[in-house]
Amino acid sequence: MFRLSDKGWLRLAILTGALLVITNLVMNVGEEYLRERFEGMRRKAYFENVISRKGLSLKEARHWRSVEDRENQEAPVIK
Amino acid sequence: MGTEVQCTLCPTECELENHQVGGCKVRINRDGTLYSLVYGKPCAVQVDPIEKKPFYHVLPGAKAFSIATVGCVLGCKFCQNWQISQALPEESEHRDLDPDEVVRGALYYGCQTVTYTYTEPTVFYEYMYDTALLVRKFGLLNSVHTCGYINQEPLRELAPLLNAADVDLKAFTEDFYGRICGGRLKPVLEAIVTLREMGVWLEITNLVIPTLNDDPKEIRDMCRWLVENAGPDTPIHFSRFFPYYKLKNLPPTPIETLNMAQQTAREAGLRYAYIGNIRQSGENTYCPSCGKLLIERIGYFVKQNLLQEGACPYCKSSIAGVWDQT
Known part of the structure; x- marks a missing residue:
């Protein structure tokens, strides 16, 4: 039977708690980034495996703009 | 990035x-x-009577070469064409039909107009635009049945190529557009005004749905707005709702409600108010001056057209519309 002293139990509890806190922090920070990456990979795979194999057209569309361009245009001018 | x-x-x-x-x-x-x-990839290609669009004041009895691709800018819960409007292009069957082949088909089948319809033509804007350019060159008319949910810039580029537009004005409240269609009313009203300003012949379709947009006051407000902003000669079609897609819990529109809407439109000052999706005399055109029958319709077919050069043969009043192809 695995036996620990009171001090040992305390250390284990602190370690577990710290591990949980760190895992939670990493997940919170990484979730957005990872989700975006996975979502992007999923979309790309869907495009390559499904959409592009269906023989649909890829005609350049009108009436669109780069979001970065728009943000640059809308940014306040600082003199 | x-x-x-x-x-x-x-x-x-x-x-x-x-x-x-x-x-x-x-x-x-x-x-x-x-x-x-979906450029050049229509999911629906058909020759229809123009009355089916519905256009009642554009070349009565003409054949309309009608095309649509999948997709829609809105997600109306009552959509009557939801099998194609809400479909994914990669999961749907389509034909390969370039703009020149559309024109060739229209000429081959003796159509006087090419109509962009069934789903929402805005989603295949590039295909519609290129086709419309060719259609014009070959002396045919361009007509569109749209929900009017399009930005001003693309609409102003397209409008000079259009001869006629039937706009689905689905209701007259922002609440309805937000809750039932997933869109907004204001851009649709702006599109109606723009089409009118740019000389496109305009007809309005309003699908009357029990309990959702059949309030007489709302219909009256809508008609008054149309009189002021689109003109009293703008035909309005009150179309009968049938329970499809996500609104299967509602009954078909009662005939009394459609009659009420037609009467309300006339009282508000609209000269041509029609009832559609149902067979009755509400489909006929009567002279707003003398009240005589001018165009008798049975369903989508014109039984008799008594108009003479766009005027009433009895009182000689001019009837607004596109009556010839020139």
Whole structure:
């Protein structure tokens, strides 16, 4: 039977708690980034495996703009 | 990153990341460039009577070469064509039909107009635009049945190519558009005004849905707005609702409600108020001056057309519309 002293139990509890806190922090920070990456990979795979194999057209569309361009245009001018 | 784009075709203005498809399901961002997936890929191609669109004041009895691709800018819960409007292009059957083949088909079948219809033509804007250019060159008319949910800039580019537009004004409240259609009313009203200003012949269709948009006051307000902003000669079609798609819990529109809407429109000052999706005399055109029958219709077919050079043969009043192809 695995036996620990009171001090040992305390250390284990602190370690577990710290591990949980760190895992939670990493997940919170990484979730957005990872989700975006996975979502992007999923979309790309869907495009390559499904959409592009269906023989649909890829005609350049009108009436669109780069979001970065728009943000640059809308940014306040600082003199 | 530099690959995010914003589609500015319809008022939804989707911001799309790489390989993301817009809410219309047919426009995709690929490496920072927006592409249409349905150019030259109609899912529906058919020769219809123009009355089916419905256009009652455009070349009565004419044949309309009608095309549509999948996709829609709205997601109306009552959509009567939801099998194609809400479908994905990669999961649907389509034909390969370039703009020149559309014109060739229209000429071959003796059609006087090419109509962009069934789903929402805004989603295949590039295909419609290129086809409309060719259609004009060959002396045919361009007509469109649209929900009017399109931004002003693309609409103003397209409008000079259009001869006639039937706009689905689905209701007259922002609440209805937001809750039932997933859109907004204001851009639709702006599109109606723009089409009118730019000389496109305009007809309005209003699908009357029990309990959702059949309030007499709302219908009266809508008709008054149309009289002021589109003119009293704008025909309005009150269409009968049938329970489809996500609104199967409601009954078909009672005939009394459609009669009430027609009467309300006339009292508000609209000279040509019709009832559609139901067989009765509400489909006929009567002279607003002398009240005589001018065009008798049975369903989508014209039984008799008594108009003489766009005027009433009895009192000689001019009847607004597009009565010849020139």
